[in-house]
Amino acid sequence: MRFQHKSIIVTGAGSGIGRAAATLFAAEGGRVVCADQTEGADATATAILDAGGTAETIRMDAGREEDVQRTVALALERFGGLDIIFANAGISGGMANIFDTDVTLITEVLRVNLIGPYLAIKHAAPEIAKRGQGAIILTASVAGIRSGAGSPAYSASKAGVINLAKTAAQQLSGSGVRVNAICPGLTETGMTKPTFDYAREAGKMDRVGRLNPLRRGAQPEELARVALFLASDDASYVNGQAIAVDGGLSSSHPVTKQEYGRTAV
Numbered sequence: 469m470r471f472q473h474k475s476i477i478v479t480g481a482g483s484g485i486g487r488a489a490a491t492l493f494a495a496e497g498g499r500v501v502c503a504d505q506t507e508g509a510d511a512t513a514t515a516i517l518d519a520g521g522t523a524e525t526i527r528m529d530a531g532r533e534e535d536v537q538r539t540v541a542l543a544l545e546r547f548g549g550l551d552i553i554f555a556n557a558g559i560s561g562g563m564a565n566i567f568d569t570d571v572t573l574i575t576e577v578l579r580v581n582l583i584g585p586y587l588a589i590k591h592a593a594p595e596i597a598k599r600g601q602g603a604i605i606l607t608a609s610v611a612g613i614r615s616g617a618g619s620p621a622y623s624a625s626k627a628g629v630i631n632l633a634k635t636a637a638q639q640l641s642g643s644g645v646r647v648n649a650i651c652p653g654l655t656e657t658g659m660t661k662p663t664f665d666y667a668r669e670a671g672k673m674d675r676v677g678r679l680n681p682l683r684r685g686a687q688p689e690e691l692a693r694v695a696l697f698l699a700s701d702d703a704s705y706v707n708g709q710a711i712a713v714d715g716g717l718s719s720s721h722p723v724t725k726q727e728y729g730r731t732a733v
């Protein structure tokens with residue numbers, strides 16, 4: 469029960485990694501504001517309540533300042549303060565290359581994926597700081613570490629999130645508020661459903677995630693558990709970091725693979 473009586477906001481709580489994290493936070497005693505732009509947040513909150521946990525729900529746009537302020541205000545009003553925010557909402561924005569990406573598209577991807585976490589820090593951190601300690605976790609991506617795991621707009625947005633975590637950790641010096649990011653690899657969620665559905669239908673699940681040493685995609689809970697670790701006192705000395713949770717994908721340059729137990733060719 470690492471989060472007993474903690475007041476926690478999770479954005480993107482209506483699906484995937486956010487839903488898994490909200491559910492796990494609540495299972496460990498956290499009081500969770502499930503924030504999402506879709507009704508998925510209601511379903512997450514209902515499941516938490518049905519399991520005997522504590523949850524509120526809010527329909528919001530994580531890239532809109534007034535909505536982020538409303539979300540923080542809800543946590544303060546219902547739970548009497550704020551301890552943790554998991555700024556996780558994000559969009560893929562498709563796979564267009566630089567030359568096919570128009571300014572409207574890249575602006576929207578940056579608004580949700582980068583300005584969203586910026587707004588979360590801006591409005592949540594002062595409230596968390598009032599507690600004397602707490603945590604902010606941002607969802608970046610392996611796409612933010614280097615090219616090749618999303619569109620240029622998506623990669624740029626997630627690279628920005630990684631730096632935002634580091635910069636915010638510095639700017640919150642002395643506040644007791646830690647800021648870290650997780651960098652998921654391919655994870656089975658709403659965002660990647662078409663990829664996983666296609667692979668299953670085509671009998672090609674062995675190809676999903678085959679570039680990482682674990683040779684599989686992740687389940688949302690595997691990402692959520694790392695977010696919970698970073699949010700918990702178990703990570704009390706982890707600050708300003710971006711943790712890749714990708715089965716080892718980002719640990720190597722692209723080289724001819726050495727197969728365990730076989731001679732390299």
Ligand SMILES: NC(=O)c1ccc[n+]([C@@H]2O[C@H](COP(=O)([O-])OP(=O)(O)OC[C@H]3O[C@@H](n4cnc5c(N)ncnc54)[C@H](O)[C@@H]3O)[C@@H](O)[C@H]2O)c1
Nearest residue numbers: 480482483484485505529530557558609654655657658659
């Ligand atoms: N699935 C992956 O392979 C993968 C890999 C790397 C990073 N990520 C990141 O993980 C995070 C969570 O995504 P997911 O994979 O769980 O996908 P998902 O689509 O299952 O969940 C994302 C949730 O965010 C919500 N959302 C989107 N835009 C929003 C907005 N403007 N305001 C409020 N809510 C909004 C969606 O409604 C959805 O419920 C995202 O930031 C994503 O970029 C995912």
